[in-house]
Amino acid sequence: xxxxxxxxxxxxxxxxxxxxxxxxxxxxxxxxxxxxxxxxxxxxxxxxxxxxxxxxxxxxxxxxxxx
Numbered sequence: 916x917x918x919x920x921x922x923x924x925x926x927x928x929x930x931x932x933x934x935x936x937x938x939x940x941x942x943x944x945x946x947x948x949x950x951x952x953x954x955x956x957x958x959x960x961x962x963x964x965x966x967x968x969x970x971x972x973x974x975x976x977x978x979x980x981x982x
Contacts, residue, residue: 935972
């Protein structure tokens with residue numbers, strides 16, 4: 916039986932929400948092995964002078980743990 920763990924993170928990007936998700940996964944992969952899936956649970960953005968200046972994505976990452 917495989918055991919999975921879930922962590923929740925916030926990815927950020929000045930480019931897009933998709934890039935914010937990719938940044939979260941890439942940063943997490945530096946310290947977490949065996950990431951198997953991602954679920955995006957929320958999209959937000961920071962606005963300045965009527966323009967989006969930062970995209971944010973709340974993500975949940977699943978990864979297998981060693982037993």
